[in-house]
Amino acid sequence: MTQALKELTSMRVGGVPASITVCNTREELITKTQEIWSTSEDWISLGGGTNLIFSEDVSNLHVIQIKTSGIEKTKLDGKQVWKIQAGVDWDQLVAESVAAGLAGIEGMSGIPGTCGAAPVQNIGAYGQELSDVFLRAEFLDYESGELVILEPRDLKFGYRDSAIKRGRSGIITWIELELIDLEGLSRPLYSGQIAGALNSEMGKHVSLKDVRDSVLKLRAAKGMVLDSADPNSVSCGSFFTNPIVSDTFARTISSDAPKWETQEDDGLTVKLSAAWLIEQAGIGKGFSLAGSNAAISSKHALAIVNKGGATGEQIAELARYIQERVAAKFGINLVPEPNLIGFNV
Ligand SMILES: Cc1cc2nc3c(=O)[nH]c(=O)nc-3n(C[C@H](O)[C@H](O)[C@H](O)COP(=O)(O)OP(=O)(O)OC[C@H]3O[C@@H](n4cnc5c(N)ncnc54)[C@H](O)[C@@H]3O)c2cc1C
Structure with missing residues (x-):
């Protein structure tokens, strides 16, 4: 009996797919994926299921579940290069890097999911992004059916974005990252929130372990770590990306709004806080539509949670309601961060 996808996703929604193929080794991942592709039927890769929301009707979908493991650690010309199989748990990787005294990903402690995703x-949090340390990945390309190596320029990383997210189809089998040996210390502090929590200052080096501990604590306070005891973590984390708007447009938004200047190809832009926009549009923490089991997290206005028994449709309905309210008040179209399969959002 095939499992329902609600059992394999952090949002706990989704029906029973056509099949679930579990891949435990890289070789299995390649051969089984090629077999599924040769049928030309609909397929999707599944890591930890922490950024995927499935509808109830997925009966045509073949799921490739990636459970590969293994980290190869090498020192090349003084550089620490780690090659990580796609199914490795991301936070386990961060814990190992911190225990090894290597900097580069400690600020991304507690992000759930797999390394291949x-x-x-x-992925990013507290001033760090994967692209800061990413060297290359092996990619089974759906178009050609071949294994290729993707470098940063191929992946065209952006804020919560890459060429794969924009539609380049295939499966990452492993990733390679470069970590930095600063003798157990972090990079110069890159997040005001972490600096504040550690009574330190931006630009200072602090112990990696202290950064990890404080990030995990900050995240838990917002329901942003998977925790079976916290109903606010039955979610996909942030539901919308922070919108990036022109400097001119940003000036039309109240001066109380949190704003961060960013530099894009087309000049100075401003990143706005999606959580602030949602709250200002009158949708507060804990909000729920009548009769729905989907709600805004009671800890963070940017997360939608399944209060228990919600359907994917109810999650999507709340997402659309938020988008409409924010668009009506600010003229901004919030873009969902998770991958919605089988919905119109
Ligand atoms: C409580 C919570 C907090 C979160 N906080 C953050 C955060 O701070 N920052 C952040 O960036 N994200 C955050 N997220 C989102 C999520 O953790 C990340 O997007 C994560 O990378 C998803 O990993 P996964 O293995 O669960 O991917 P899945 O949900 O399984 O898949 C996500 C997408 O990647 C594809 N995919 C999966 N594996 C592969 C592969 N090997 N090759 C190619 N495509 C693949 C899937 O088909 C799907 O389209 C949070 C989620 C939750 C639930």
Whole structure:
């Protein structure tokens, strides 16, 4: 009996797919994927299921579940290069890097999911992004059916974005990252929130372990670590990306709004806080539509949670309601961060 996808995703929604093929080794991942592709039927790769929301009707979908393991650690010309199989748990990787005294990903402690999915939306938190340390990945390309090596220029990383997220289809089998040996210290502090929590200052080096501990604590306070005791973590984390708008447009938004200047190809832009926009549009923490089991997290306005028994449709309905309210008040179209399969959002 094939499992329902609600049992394999952090949002706990989704029906029973046509099949689930579990891949435990890289070789299995390649051969079984090629077999599925040769049928020309609909397929999707599944890592930890922490950024995927499936509808109830997925009966045509073949799921490739990636459970490969193994980390190869090498020192090349003084550089610490780690090659990580796609199915490795991301936070386990961060814990190992911190224990080894290597800097580069400690600020991304507690992000759930697998290492193979990390480049897909260029995961990031507290001033660090995967692209800061990413060297290359092996990719089974759906178009050619061949294994290719993808470098940063191929992946075209952006904020919570990459060429894969924009539609380049295939499967990452492993990723290679370069970590830095600063004798147990972090990079110069890159996040005001972490600096504040550690009574330190931006630009200072602090112990990797202290950064990891403080990030995990900050995240837990927002329901942003998977925790079976916290109903707010039955989610996909942030549901919308922070919108990036022109400097001119940003000036039309209240001066109380959190704003961060960013430099894009087309000049100075401003990143706005999606959580702030949602709250200002009158949708507060804990909000729920009448009769729905989907709600805004009671800890963070940017997360949609399944209060228990929600359907994918109810999650999508709340997402659309938020988009409409924010668009009506600010003229901004919030873009969902998770991958929605079988919905119109
Ligand atoms: C509580 C919570 C907090 C979160 N906080 C953050 C955060 O701070 N920052 C952040 O960036 N994200 C965050 N997320 C989102 C999520 O953790 C990341 O997007 C993560 O990388 C998803 O990994 P996964 O293995 O669960 O991917 P899945 O949900 O299984 O898949 C996500 C997408 O990647 C594709 N995919 C999966 N594996 C592969 C592969 N090997 N090759 C190619 N494509 C693949 C899938 O088909 C799907 O399109 C959070 C999620 C939750 C639930």
